Amino acid sequence: MSPTLTLEDVAVHYGQRLALDGVSLTVERGEIVTLLGANGSGKSTTLRAISGLVRPVRGRVVYEGRDITQAPADAIVAAGITHVPEGREIFPEFTVLENLLVGGHTVARRDVAARVDRAFELFPVLRERGGQLAGTLSGGEQQMLAIGRALMARPRLLLLDEPSLGLAPMLAAEIFRTIRRINESGVAVLLVEQNARRALRLAARAYVLETGRVAVAGASAALADDPRVRIAYLGFGRNAAPR
Amino acid sequence: MTTTALVHVVVSGLATGSIYALVAISLVIIYNATRTLNFAQGEMLMISTFVGWSAHAALRLPLPLVLVVAVAAAAGLGWLVERLIIRHAIAATHFDVLIITLGLSLVLRAAAGLVWTHDEFPFPSFFGGRPVVLGPVRVAPVSLGIIGGSLGLMLALAALFRWTRLGRAMRAVAQNQRAARLMGVSVERVYSASWVLAAVVGAIAGVLIAPVIFLSSKMGLVAINGFTAAVLGGFGSLPGAVVGGMLLGVLENLAPLWLPAGIKHSVPFLLMIAILVLRPSGMLGRVRQRKV
Numbered sequence: 001m002s003p004t005l006t007l008e009d010v011a012v013h014y015g016q017r018l019a020l021d022g023v024s025l026t027v028e029r030g031e032i033v034t035l036l037g038a039n040g041s042g043k044s045t046t047l048r049a050i051s052g053l054v055r056p057v058r059g060r061v062v063y064e065g066r067d068i069t070q071a072p073a074d075a076i077v078a079a080g081i082t083h084v085p086e087g088r089e090i091f092p093e094f095t096v097l098e099n100l101l102v103g104g105h106t107v108a109r110r111d112v113a114a115r116v117d118r119a120f121e122l123f124p125v126l127r128e129r130g131g132q133l134a135g136t137l138s139g140g141e142q143q144m145l146a147i148g149r150a151l152m153a154r155p156r157l158l159l160l161d162e163p164s165l166g167l168a169p170m171l172a173a174e175i176f177r178t179i180r181r182i183n184e185s186g187v188a189v190l191l192v193e194q195n196a197r198r199a200l201r202l203a204a205r206a207y208v209l210e211t212g213r214v215a216v217a218g219a220s221a222a223l224a225d226d227p228r229v230r231i232a233y234l235g236f237g238r239n240a241a242p243r
Numbered sequence: 244m245t246t247t248a249l250v251h252v253v254v255s256g257l258a259t260g261s262i263y264a265l266v267a268i269s270l271v272i273i274y275n276a277t278r279t280l281n282f283a284q285g286e287m288l289m290i291s292t293f294v295g296w297s298a299h300a301a302l303r304l305p306l307p308l309v310l311v312v313a314v315a316a317a318a319g320l321g322w323l324v325e326r327l328i329i330r331h332a333i334a335a336t337h338f339d340v341l342i343i344t345l346g347l348s349l350v351l352r353a354a355a356g357l358v359w360t361h362d363e364f365p366f367p368s369f370f371g372g373r374p375v376v377l378g379p380v381r382v383a384p385v386s387l388g389i390i391g392g393s394l395g396l397m398l399a400l401a402a403l404f405r406w407t408r409l410g411r412a413m414r415a416v417a418q419n420q421r422a423a424r425l426m427g428v429s430v431e432r433v434y435s436a437s438w439v440l441a442a443v444v445g446a447i448a449g450v451l452i453a454p455v456i457f458l459s460s461k462m463g464l465v466a467i468n469g470f471t472a473a474v475l476g477g478f479g480s481l482p483g484a485v486v487g488g489m490l491l492g493v494l495e496n497l498a499p500l501w502l503p504a505g506i507k508h509s510v511p512f513l514l515m516i517a518i519l520v521l522r523p524s525g526m527l528g529r530v531r532q533r534k535v
Contacts, residue, residue, distance in 0.1 A: 051425060077427030089422040091415055102415045105408065106427035153427055 002065035003028050004157050004188040005050065005081075010059035011212075012045050019045040021212035022059065027157065032179070032189040034199040034220070036233050037209035043192040044086055046209070047159045050190070051083035052076045063157070078106040082150040086161040086192075088142045090149070092135025096126055099134050099145055103152030112152075119148035122178060140171040147178065157188045164195055176202055196233035200224045208233070250380045252496050258386035258455075260492020261393035265448035266469025267476065267484035268400065269441035275417035275479055276437035278337055279329065282344040285466025286351035287324070287442050289459075291317035292449035293359050296366060296458055306369055313446045321442025325435050348463065355460040368454035389451045396447055397485060404481070409436055417479070468495075471511040475518050477528020486526060490514075 005027040012020040035043045048054045052073035104112045120127040123144040164172035193199035200220040208216040295313030370388035374381040404410035415423040476483025495510040
């Protein structure tokens with residue numbers, strides 16, 4: 001069985017600037033994989049190249065055996081990949097329910113109600129806030145809405161960009177628990193996260209990006225012990241390493 | 244000035260105001276989807292109405308079918324303009340696209356002159372000539388018909404935007420194009436649908452107003468007042484377009500009662516200046532918080 005997602009040597013330019021310089025990675029079925037790296041290392045660009053928001057100048061994106069490198073973004077959603085962007089980008093002038101409904105844009109009409117129920121089940125607070133304008137939600141609720149909205153399309157691969165950004169630790173922990181629950185229902189997850197420690201605990205494998213290339217890759221447990229990763233992303237300087 | 248005369252002036256103001264509102268709505272529909280101002284909106288309205296009139300003249304079609312022909316012509320024209328011209332300027336600045344639509348308006352007006360001459364033609368009306376008597380007040384049926392027809396269309400549009408998948412997709416694109424793409428919305432299809440829908444609304448406005456102002460290659464100038472209405476209401480707001488249109492229509496009719504008669508044609512511009520000074524975001528406009 002082909003993996004859920006394969007990137008082969010993907011390169012992306014923003015104007016003159018090279019944002020990705022040959023990234024290759026794999027997400028197996030039902031797996032959680034995390035992308036680590038400093039700001040500007042190309043994590044978000046990798047997600048955008050997968051969801052069709054930017055076009056690679058080189059390389060291939062293969063989803064469940066199909067080449068989707070040049071597919072339009074709406075076809076990629078319909079194929080089963082949804083992307084929760086950094087900053088959530090919920091529709092502030094829509095109610096919570098309308099946000100979910102537009103998330104179900106590609107879903108058969110008769111399935112929409114069941115998808116909404118499923119999102120409410122995962123995030124009960126959204127049911128309480130159903131009629132409220134999404135722009136008035138708290139940051140944590142907006143993140144839940146963004147994830148719930150992305151699940152409306154019944155994805156088999158969920159791309160998450162910094163889901164805990166700006167959230168209090170309690171809320172971030174709740175979001176991470178929900179990501180695990182979503183994964184347990186069979187959805188593969190590719191997670192970009194600034195909290196490397198937490199991301200490594202959740203993910204089976206990790207890739208570390210540096211200036212648009214994969215610098216280190218491997219099982220999360222191994223990476224958590226890798227001195228390069230510890231120093232750069234887990235906050236252990238050489239001298240501060242625990243004895 | 245008697246009350247009954249005042250009512251009469253207000254009602255006919257609401258009738259022209261309804262037309263301004265419809266034109267404003269059509270401008271706002273395109274603006275919300277594409278952030279483009281369509282300067283050719285009035286000329287597209289005029290061409291569609293002319294096509295309907297030609298069908299009437301050549302085939303003796305009954306009036307409801309004339310409306311259908313005008314709407315179909317508008318839909319085709321809107322689709323073609325977006326597909327053949329605007330789509331290719333997708334990377335151009337808003338200002339460039341604005342110049343393109345301005346050029347298109349000149350071309351369409353000249354083309355209409357070639358086909359139909361620049362004369363004025365009477366246009367058949369859905370509504371009879373005998374005034375409707377409501378107690379002491381007598382109002383022209385055409386005014387009531389225009390108001391009723393416009394309100395019906397506005398309600399239909401409100402339902403479309405609120406309850407249909409296409410309408411929701413259009414509103415999503417208006418708020419955040421990239422997020423809409425991530426929901427699986429084809430933004431290109433929304434562009435296309437917006438031009439078609441705007442052209443159709445314009446054509447209905449054209450068929451409603453043509454019996455009153457006569458059919459001519461110059462009738463597209465009604466778009467200037469439609470634009471003013473949209474600015475008054477707060478550009479981008481559909482309810483604002485309705486309120487702005489009605490207000491403009493009524494004030495334009497009332498002003499000559501107390502001010503010099505020639506003031507009528509200055510009213511839109513005076514109102515536009517006033518609103519831009521006093522409340523630049525319009526009456527119902529929200530101050531958009533754009534992300535930096």
